[in-house]
Amino acid sequence: MTPPETQGQGNAAEAPARPPAVSLCVMAKRADYLKAASARRQGTGGFLLQARDRADGTVEARVGFTASKKIGNAVLRNRAKRRLRALAREILAPEARPGWDYVLVARPEATVSRPYADLCADLKQALATVHRGRS
Numbered sequence: 001m002t003p004p005e006t007q008g009q010g011n012a013a014e015a016p017a018r019p020p021a022v023s024l025c026v027m028a029k030r031a032d033y034l035k036a037a038s039a040r041r042q043g044t045g046g047f048l049l050q051a052r053d054r055a056d057g058t059v060e061a062r063v064g065f066t067a068s069k070k071i072g073n074a075v076l077r078n079r080a081k082r083r084l085r086a087l088a089r090e091i092l093a094p095e096a097r098p099g100w101d102y103v104l105v106a107r108p109e110a111t112v113s114r115p116y117a118d119l120c121a122d123l124k125q126a127l128a129t130v131h132r133g134r135s
Helices: 030-037 074-095 116-130
Strands: 024-026 040-043 047-053 061-066 100-106
Touching (some): 030 061, 030 100
Antiparallel strands (some): 047 100
């Protein structure tokens, strides 16, 4: 049996550095994915970013994730989507613009094997490119 913790033991949870600028919702309808696919695209070494401005005046940003069978078996597809979701929480949430849809498409081999720090840098660069010249 484990003794109860005394004062001063254990790790203190850290608060997030800054709260997200907008709330992220996950896209659920195929039509939304198709609209994002026909909008702006920015390829990176680890994934493809598709983005579009819905122009509907809402304050939420929506995000979607895609990993086709080209990625590999179910284990690799799930791993790729987990990594993309982590990117969205860490990088996309603070940087996303209200009223935009973002779709992160996994790339074979790269999304699963590329170092996470490189994926973070890829997403920051892709967002800057997609939003360039836009208010």
